[in-house]
Amino acid sequence: MNEKYFEYIEEQRMNESEKNEFLRKRAEYEYIKNRRYSLYGIMFSVIGLVFILTKDLAYEYFDKQFSFVFIITGATTLAFGVGFILFRYLQNGSFSKYTQSDISNQNLRSEVQDLRFELIKLRKKSGESADYENISKTINNAIDNTITEDFIKSKIDSFYSDKAISEAKRKDILDEFENLSYRINGELTRLRKSANLNLVIGTLTTICAIVALGYEVFNNELEFSNTTKLLSHYIPRLSIIVFVEIFAFFFLKLYKATLSDIKYFNNEKTNIDFKIISLKAALNIGNDKVIQIMLEELIKTERNFKLGKDESTVELEKVKNDTSNNQIIAQLLEKLNNK
Incomplete structure (x- = not known):
């Protein structure tokens, strides 16, 4: 009975450990991914600013056309960098959804869970061994005498099925x-x-x-x-x-x-x-x-949905309103063009 109990405890401990390990790796992955995107954004932004700020040097040593290429390259790179940072911020609501403290908490939780199961095993292995064996024999004898296979089967069939x-x-x-x-x-x-x-x-x-x-x-x-x-x-x-x-x-x-x-x-x-x-x-x-x-x-x-006559929805009314506004803007632009 002790061996089966210890096997059960070990199995539960492994299940909890695997779950905590999965959560820890997931937190680390999310943390690294967010940091990587933020790093890309900062790197592109810095490179773009360097190109824009050095346009005068390019004009001095080369020509105006090459300076214009510097401006375009810098503006494009800066836009990519700001885009990376904005996209990650809008996705997560912050620049780092999983912080280093989250990973540390996962590690601590996993270690505490392992220690808890090890403590249960030590408690069962040590202490009143003789009393535990006597109680175990008494319980086993009572079970063998009163709870037979037919009795268990009938109870399961009548109550649980x-x-x-x-x-x-x-x-x-x-x-x-x-x-x-x-x-x-x-x-x-x-x-x-x-x-x-x-x-x-x-x-x-x-x-x-x-x-x-x-x-x-x-x-x-x-x-x-x-x-x-x-x-x-x-x-x-x-x-x-x-x-x-x-x-x-x-x-x-x-x-x-x-x-x-x-x-x-x-x-x-x-x-x-x-x-x-x-x-x-x-x-x-x-x-x-x-x-x-x-x-x-x-x-x-x-x-x-099948709308009846003179029926409408909020979305349809919004579409009608947007269409009406677009027609008004088009008419105003046409009048300005005629003038």
Whole structure:
């Protein structure tokens, strides 16, 4: 009996150790990954700043065209660096989701768990060995005399078999809901990544356009003899800036649309959570009428809505409002162009 008990303790200890080891490695991986992304962001940002700050040296030793290449390279590298940092911050809410203290806590937890199991083994091995053996023999004799195989089988068949079948059916139903919730969580994670990426691209593109416009306006002291030369100088540059802003607006529009999708899936997840709670409560009560009502409500769930005449939803009204605003902006631009 002692050997079996020690084997059980050893098995439990190994299971806990493997679990703690997995958690520790996961924490280390997340910590290293976040630090690596932050390092990439800082490295690209520093390289970009070096290129931008040394443009005058490039102009002095080479020519103006080579200096312009330095500016473009520096701005692009700086944008990549800031993009890395912003993306990691938006994903985790901080620059390092798992800190060194988290890893230390995992290591301490694993060591304490190992010590706890070793202490249990030592307690069982030492102390009142003779008394333990006598008590063990008495218990074994009582079990052999009273609890036979037929007795155990009859008790299991009468009490546990129906309950086990019922619990298995209940678990299957709840597992289906859990799988649905897990799938929605995965979709939410994907949407958040996509939204953050669109926000970073749109923000950086807008900043680049603003910097380019400011550089063109305040850094170039040019004199033009006539209006034609003035327009030929500024129109191409302003056209590029407008194009870049439209590009940024596209990504910011995608970010806004993704936020609406995230809100929709969050509402769906909330509905599923409430249904899981209601179903668990109905199964725990064991009232057939309540369970029937719950099943009828679940059957009524319809995802492909069919709206009747003069019916609408919040999302449709938002789309109509956005379309109306875009038409107004297009009309204003057309009027300005005609003038």
